[in-house]
Amino acid sequence: MVTLCFISLYAFIEVSVFKQDTKQLLLNVRLDAVIVWQDPELKWNTTVYPYDQVVLPVNKIWTPEFYVTNALVTNMKHASRDLLVFSNGTLKHQVSVTAQVSCEVNLFNYPFAADDCPVAIESWASDDCGTQLELGHMTPIDGSHGDWQTDAVQLLKQGEGRNYIWVSLSIKPSNPFITLLLPSVLILLADVGSFALPLTGGERNSFKVTLVLSFTMFLNILSEQLPGDGQCSPIIRIHFCICLVLLVLSMLVSMILTRVAHDGGLLMCCCFGGSASKTTKNKKVDDENKPDISVVQLNDSEENQTLRKVRHFLDGLDEKEVENERRQKIAHVLDRIFFWIYFICTTGYFIGMLYVMARYTCIVNHFDFWL
Structure with missing residues (x-):
């Protein structure tokens, strides 16, 4: 044997x-x-x-x-x-x-x-x-x-x-690109296109809030499909974080510019609030002191005074309209400037992110189980 x-x-x-x-x-x-x-x-x-x-x-x-x-x-x-x-x-x-x-x-x-x-x-x-x-x-x-x-x-x-x-x-990459990357690209593209909506009226702000909520729900639904962490954490997590920051920033800027177009901004509305209340009080006093033209016979001096008040009132309306136009013009100029900055930054970010995803190499030690 x-x-x-x-x-x-x-x-x-x-x-x-x-x-x-x-x-x-x-x-x-x-x-x-x-x-x-x-x-x-x-x-x-x-x-x-x-x-x-x-x-x-x-x-x-x-x-x-x-x-x-x-x-x-x-x-x-x-x-x-x-x-x-x-x-x-x-x-x-x-x-x-x-x-x-x-x-x-x-x-x-x-x-x-x-x-x-x-x-x-x-x-x-x-x-x-x-x-x-x-x-x-x-x-x-x-x-x-x-x-x-x-x-x-x-x-x-x-x-x-x-x-x-x-x-x-x-x-x-076909399935992950369609389910993860493509929706984020399309949502940011829709956000860039939302600048075509009018600044006043609230349509743009409502649309941007909807985009932010939609993107948040999108992340919650697809969180289980994201890869786990390791020595080289997936950069797509950072990509989603940056996309959400861009959407929220665009929404906040749009809200601020809407306020600027309406009453001159947050700080100016506080300053104009006191003057507006004083103007209202003075108007009430003038209305109380104003005689009733239906029962009072106007003489020549009173008639001239009434015409002068009407003229001042019309001049005030013109000044208010001019002021509103000035505020809207400033808001539209700022909106146009922010649009181009946002468009250039978003485009540059996507080009840079896709380049990093496709070309950068992270080193992983595959033989640590023998150490």
């Missing part, structure tokens, strides 16, 4: 990424492997037993195992109840390994994110005794699920005989 202390295990693996949890940064993979190893105890002489290979039940034969080092959960199952044994002691079997890997994917550029994720594979060995794992060729299969797609799979090594499968992933 031969006692083996070290067994060489060869594995030919098909890799399938069937789920990528962006919220919790988890990668779910399935490895379908064909494993080959040597067991001298199962050799036989073909002259005595004239068969080169036989099929034996897997539960009667010792089979090696391998596991994913950086996986939270690993489950290895036999793909068949039988295995193939050759006359020279070589055994061949198929297994399926499912693993949930904690993968720190770079999500800074979300929804244009692309990164690599290592899947470390090891077999049991202790004090130069155990199973030596050697990986053969890799084949990616069915690499597109949900918003993520598998671009490439490579077999690499990193010292001390450690093997890992280097899985390259990327997000298909």
Whole structure:
């Protein structure tokens, strides 16, 4: 009887990424492997037993195992109840390994994110005794699920005989762009277009308040779709914050300019409030002292005085109309200036944000689980 202390295990693996949890940064993979190893105890002489290979039940034969080092959960199952044994002691079997890997994917550029994720594979060995794992060729299969797609799979090594499968992933940006980025762009575009509404009358202010509320509800509804935090926090969170600040700022400026067009502004209305009350009191006194022209016969001097008061009243109306026109003109000039500033800043911000999302690279340490 031969006692083996070290067994060489060869594995030919098909890799399938069937789920990528962006919220919790988890990668779910399935490895379908064909494993080959040597067991001298199962050799036989073909002259005595004239068969080169036989099929034996897997539960009667010792089979090696391998596991994913950086996986939270690993489950290895036999793909068949039988295995193939050759006359020279070589055994061949198929297994399926499912693993949930904690993968720190770079999500800074979300929804244009692309990164690599290592899947470390090891077999049991202790004090130069155990199973030596050697990986053969890799084949990616069915690499597109949900918003993520598998671009490439490579077999690499990193010292001390450690093997890992280097899985390259990327997000298909169509769905996140339509559900996240496009609505924010359209809401800010509608806010820019709201400057075409008249400043007075309240239509513009009502429309801007509706936009702010709509954007807030939009963030609350889609908060569950935003990716989780990691070493590289998604910049799309900052993008939504800046969009909300721009909308609120535009709404407040529009309200202030509406007040300016109405009575000259918040400070001027407080100053004019006292003078307006005095004017009202003086008007009441004049109305009390004014004689009733229906019962009093006017002489020439009283008639001239009445005409003079009518003229002063009409002049006051003209001055008030001129003042209102001046205030509206100032408000419209300020509104036009703010529109161009807001338009230039919004356009520049979107260009800069899209450039950062598409081009900036955040460095992530994918091998911290071996430190």
